[in-house]
Amino acid sequence: MVHIVPITEQGKTFIGIEVLLPKTTLLVITSERGYIMCGALDVGLLNEKLKDRRILAGRAVGVKTLEQLWEAPLESITDEAASIGVKVGMAGKEALLLMS
Template sequence: MVFIEQIKLKGGIALGLKFEMQHASLIVVKAERGFVMCGYLDISTAEKLGDVAVRVSGVNTFEDVLTAEVKSITPQAKELGITLGMRAKDALELMF
């Protein structure tokens, strides 16, 4: 099953995509200039493509993503002021 949800943040509206896989959910939340991805996706590919991206893990809902701690970031995300350990919601705010 696939879920799409608009997520209202202070800086704008992010788009949440959730794909229910066999054992866990694959989740991406996209803001204007970048996105937060779950552990299913590869941060090194986002880095090679020059994307502003952060990775979180252990999430199953959009709310889980927003409250999760950022585990890895691309250099482009770092340029926006995103740091390891910050909440993904705060990282998304910097992506508007």
């Protein structure tokens, strides 16, 4: 099952996506320019193999809901996200505001 929900913060709308998979849940919150994701995101792959795409993304681990992902500190970020001021340890919502 897939749930898609709008999330509004400071007049901006983000899209939360929750995909229920066997024994796990995939969580993503996206802006127009970038996204944050649960531990399934491979930041190393984005930085190394897909560097030319300049992807703005961050990863939070240990989250089980979109609400937790929104508030959780980012454990890792892409080089491109760092270039716009996103930092490891920053709450997901703060990073998404920079990515919007």
